[in-house]
Amino acid sequence: MTEQRFFGKPLVALPAAILAAWALCAAVGPSLVGDPNHIELQRILTGPGAAGWLGFDDLGRPVWERLVVGARISFLVAALVVSISVLIGTLIGAVSGYLGGWIDEVLVRIIDIFLAFPGILLAIALAGVLGPGINNVIIALVVVGWVGFARLARAQVLSLRHREHVQAAIALGVRRGRIVLRHLLPLIVAPLIVEGTFAVAGAVIAEAGLSFLGLGVQPPTASWGSMIRDGTRYMLMAPHLVLAPGVALMLVVLGVNMLGDRLRDRLDVRG
Amino acid sequence: MPTFILSRLLSALLVLLGVSCLVFLLIHLVPGDPVEVMLGEAAQPADREALRHALGLDQPLLVQLLNYFHGLLHFDLGTSLQSQRPITELLAERIPPTAELAAAALGVALVIALPLGILAAVRKDSVWDYGAMSVSLLGISIPNFWLGPLLILVFSVSLGWLPVSGRDGPGSLVLPALTLGTALAAILSRMVRSSLLEVMHEDYIRTARAKGLSERVVILRHALRNALLPVVTVLGLQLGVLLGGAVVTEMIFSWPGLGELTIESIQRRDYPVVQACVLVISAAYVIVNMLTDLVYGLLDPRVRS
Numbered sequence: 001m002t003e004q005r006f007f008g009k010p011l012v013a014l015p016a017a018i019l020a021a022w023a024l025c026a027a028v029g030p031s032l033v034g035d036p037n038h039i040e041l042q043r044i045l046t047g048p049g050a051a052g053w054l055g056f057d058d059l060g061r062p063v064w065e066r067l068v069v070g071a072r073i074s075f076l077v078a079a080l081v082v083s084i085s086v087l088i089g090t091l092i093g094a095v096s097g098y099l100g101g102w103i104d105e106v107l108v109r110i111i112d113i114f115l116a117f118p119g120i121l122l123a124i125a126l127a128g129v130l131g132p133g134i135n136n137v138i139i140a141l142v143v144v145g146w147v148g149f150a151r152l153a154r155a156q157v158l159s160l161r162h163r164e165h166v167q168a169a170i171a172l173g174v175r176r177g178r179i180v181l182r183h184l185l186p187l188i189v190a191p192l193i194v195e196g197t198f199a200v201a202g203a204v205i206a207e208a209g210l211s212f213l214g215l216g217v218q219p220p221t222a223s224w225g226s227m228i229r230d231g232t233r234y235m236l237m238a239p240h241l242v243l244a245p246g247v248a249l250m251l252v253v254l255g256v257n258m259l260g261d262r263l264r265d266r267l268d269v270r271g
Numbered sequence: 272m273p274t275f276i277l278s279r280l281l282s283a284l285l286v287l288l289g290v291s292c293l294v295f296l297l298i299h300l301v302p303g304d305p306v307e308v309m310l311g312e313a314a315q316p317a318d319r320e321a322l323r324h325a326l327g328l329d330q331p332l333l334v335q336l337l338n339y340f341h342g343l344l345h346f347d348l349g350t351s352l353q354s355q356r357p358i359t360e361l362l363a364e365r366i367p368p369t370a371e372l373a374a375a376a377l378g379v380a381l382v383i384a385l386p387l388g389i390l391a392a393v394r395k396d397s398v399w400d401y402g403a404m405s406v407s408l409l410g411i412s413i414p415n416f417w418l419g420p421l422l423i424l425v426f427s428v429s430l431g432w433l434p435v436s437g438r439d440g441p442g443s444l445v446l447p448a449l450t451l452g453t454a455l456a457a458i459l460s461r462m463v464r465s466s467l468l469e470v471m472h473e474d475y476i477r478t479a480r481a482k483g484l485s486e487r488v489v490i491l492r493h494a495l496r497n498a499l500l501p502v503v504t505v506l507g508l509q510l511g512v513l514l515g516g517a518v519v520t521e522m523i524f525s526w527p528g529l530g531e532l533t534i535e536s537i538q539r540r541d542y543p544v545v546q547a548c549v550l551v552i553s554a555a556y557v558i559v560n561m562l563t564d565l566v567y568g569l570l571d572p573r574v575r576s
């Protein structure tokens with residue numbers, strides 16, 4: 001709670017501005033900027049300047065344009081991964097917690113097994129086995145991501161199912177599905193939103209991490225992770241190649257984390 | 272107490288069983304024919320059949336699973352397709368460097384997190400608190416695959432203080448441990464802070480103060496001891512993050528551990544080795560978490576019930 005008070009204080013405007021810029025870049029950016037894969041050999045490894053304000057990469061491609069396309073990839077992956085994970089995880093967790101009995105036993109065991117893998121390791125192995133590409137990145141991250149929501153939803157439903165309004169609904173003969181959807185889910189939305197916000201930060205880092213390892217989006221499409229990887233080879237001559245995508249990545253993750261702290265504070269959810 | 276230990280052991284065993292099954296299924300997720308993916312399209316049909324037979328992929332799934340468990344129980348994880356060496360031999364070489372890196376990163380995390388968290392809690396709502404927690408927020412937000420190259424740029428390339436990569440002497444451990452430990456330090460410092468603040472409201476702290484003990488003794492002797500209990504649990508859980516992060520960190524610094532082996536094997540499509548690496552890392556995570564639970568149960572009788 002003291003932590004909440006502290007993180008409630010910093011500017012709200014900062015994370016909001018960062019995230020708005022990120023979303024805007026993702027939505028309309030690529031259609032506003034030039035061709036991110038346009039190669040100009042005479043500009044190879046040129047630093048920031050009049051021709052391109054973030055400079056050019058090892059093939060003479062414009063870094064700013066590639067950064068904008070990378071924003072779309074990271075936004076798309078994060079949005080899809082988190083929404084699918086929330087849907088699947090909440091459904092499984094709520095059903096498990098509400099029904100109880102052997103179904104709960106089995107589902108809890110399955111959740112435990114998935115929790116036993118270090119998340120990013122399972123994602124790396126899955127993406128590696130499924131083969132590179134954005135679809136497989138999304139699949140791998142959902143397989144890892146749903147568990148957290150399932151555990152959270154189950155715990156919340158367990159603590160709520162004996163509330164009076166739920167008992168009243170049961171006594172009135174309301175169907176189970178309706179009780180879960182109308183009487184339980186609305187009460188657990190707040191913690192799910194907070195968890196979901198932090199999951200966005202996790203998904204952004206994970207997508208970039210997989211791309212960094214060469215398991216994500218394939219060339220020539222730009223991703224922040226692969227830009228960092230390619231940039232490390234020229235770090236001495238052209239540090240802007242590593243700095244630009246790294247700063248973008250860090251700002252977005254920072255913004256999302258600050259928003260998460262703020263939401264936790266506002267929605268009064270204990271971390 | 273024996274029931275508590277037994278139930279923890281049993282549930283860890285069940286989880287390990289499930290983990291092994293999932294890892295076993297991993298190779299069947301390869302799109303199309305895994306043998307073709309591993310050998311490439313140009314391979315001779317005879318070679319394909321030989322590999323298929325060697326991996327047991329020509330047998331029914333259930334038989335494959337039983338063979339797999341039979342191998343696991345005899346510490347036989349098969350042979351690497353690339354190096355033709357027994358996988359257990361490869362693992363034996365790769366586990367010590369990863370354990371070394373993880374331990375060093377844990378050390379780094381504790382050395383940073385404890386003072387930072389205590390400072391923030393003791394000087395709550397002051398500039399120190401804001402400063403410490405801003406550093407922590409930044410630490411959580413910096414991906415290790417960016418931090419690593421930045422550290423190399425500053426400390427190896429520009430200043431020339433530390434080696435760029437490899438595992439050669441204690442100096443080579445510094446940057447990988449820092450890269451891997453930073454995120455954990457950030458998370459732990461927030462935990463230490465909030466846990467310490469919570470404890471500070473307890474009656475025994477008021478009693479200690481009323482006895483006229485110095486604030487230093489109150490915090491270090493009375494508050495911190497109790498505040499660290501939940502932190503230990505989080506530490507166990509965060510070990511997964513540490514082990515997962517080690518995969519990426521080892522890649523950046525060419526650290527010859529399990530993580531590097533995992534990625535190399537993915538790139539070479541040496542799937543049996545990938546399976547073995549995932550299994551060993553996850554098993555280590557499960558076992559450490561079980562031990563954390565047991566220790567916690569020993570320290571705090573309330574947990575056992």
